[in-house]
Ligand SMILES: Nc1ncnc2c1ncn2[C@@H]1O[C@H](COP(=O)(O)OP(=O)(O)O)[C@@H](O)[C@H]1O
């Protein structure tokens with residue numbers, strides 16, 4: 676079985692792929708001090724709790740935080756006796772190489788989203804990922820990542836508002852009942868929710884105009900389903916897109932003898 680690890684700047688997600696389906700998905704906060712042993716204590720406790728028959732033979736890692744990769748490699752080696760493939764490293768083949776400015780280190784999460792989305796939908800796509808940052812990944816006709824947009828994440832923007840303004844409280848992201856807020860919290864929620872709806876709609880439209888071919892828009896990441904309520908933003912929402920991309924890249928490496 677394959678253990679897929681997607682480490683973002685906020686959360687690290689583990690998912691076990693049995694070749695047909697994901698058996699479980701475990702989420703922990705991303706902390707660069709966490710050791711291989713700490714990962715295992717957390718992982719094995721939950722696996723046992725859920726009664727998952729997990730016989731891990733392979734591990735694939737995508738991490739937007741370079742510092743955590745060392746301990747995740749040790750974790751794979753010590754507890755599963757396997758050498759993981761790490762997306763973005765030379766050892767990991769990609770179905771399509773990105774076409775970006777020379778010297779650009781594209782976020783591995785974006786390469787993985789690209790591979791996952793192309794596998795499901797073919798080319799000419801915009802993938803919108805609501806993570807710590809809100810990213811737009813443009814997938815060309817042939818499946819290559821050709822660039823995109825990086826905007827501040829939804830929670831990051833709310834947090835910045837709270838930190839910078841003495842009278843603004845900490846609030847949760849939610850869809851407010853109206854655009855015109857009649858109290859402070861409602862005003863902030865409106866600014867964030869409708870602000871991001873406008874951002875996603877506007878940027879998607881501008882990408883489409885620049886790209887000049889019909890494109891599908893796919894939403895993913897923790898908050899995508901909330902923004903799906905902002906009608907017509909996405910053609911589809913796929914919460915498991917990054918995990919699916921990891922299985923696609925793993926299979927590609929296996930087929931091409933890189934494992
Ligand atoms: N279902 C959810 N509802 C509300 N907030 C969420 C949900 N899932 C994730 N978040 C928040 O969205 C932000 C991005 O989360 P995540 O997608 O895990 O980011 P990353 O991949 O960058 O680690 C975090 O601040 C997280 O707390």
Ligand SMILES: CC(C)(COP(=O)(O)O)[C@@H](O)C(=O)NCCC(=O)O
Nearest residue numbers: 683684739780781782784806807808
């Ligand atoms: C843009 C990101 C911070 C998004 O990370 P996330 O929100 O998933 O934690 C990450 O993809 C990254 O560090 N990218 C490197 C720069 C680039 O992709 O061009």
Ligand SMILES: [K+]
Nearest residue numbers: 683784804806
């Ligand atoms: K992400």
